[in-house]
Amino acid sequence: NAGVTQTPKFRILKIGQSMTLQCAQDMNHNYMYWYRQDPGMGLKLIYYSVGAGITDKGEVPNGYNVSRSTTEDFPLRLELAAPSQTSVYFCASSGRTGGNTEAFFGQGTRLTVV
């Protein structure tokens, strides 16, 4: 059982470039999330999805886009990368069936924009 898998683990982008961070989960979870963590800070929600075809903005969505065409995958797209997007990105999923439950996180993607 792989859980939540993120690729790539590391990436360096030049200002203005674009990229997609991949996230896949094999737990059949409805809810999926993208967070970013800046040094010394907590996790801030970028986007989330409550099921295939449904996405919504979190606290810090500017500069990002998401899609959710399947239950398993929730890619995060960065358009026109900026230095302010240098961060560690975490994808997570949760079941949310029948009550509260925890979120499971991937290993993270460390992104540097230069």
Add this chain to the structure above:
Amino acid sequence: DQQVKQNSPSLSVQEGRISILNCDYTNSMFDYFLWYKKYPAEGPTFLISISSIKDKNEDGRFTVFLNKSAKHLSLHIVPSQPGDSAVYFCAANNYGQNFVFGPGTRLSVLP
């Protein structure tokens, strides 16, 4: 406006002693609270949770206490071990809403 606060950025304790990590929240609609542990270069891993209908939940060396009237929860680790050295995040949610995380507390357990 930080809805979940962890006012101690760091904490050091001796091996074998108790570690107490604190968390405060402002949103009275939160009804589920979680603690996550994070090692460097890894994703956060779930540690323990508590529902708002309880005031205590215990799992081995880890106990979480919830004081709803004070909007305060704490994580107790007894006895502390060097492998417990990590960043601990407090998180909260309201059923059907998203997880809101605190800024984290770095725990160092000294041998």
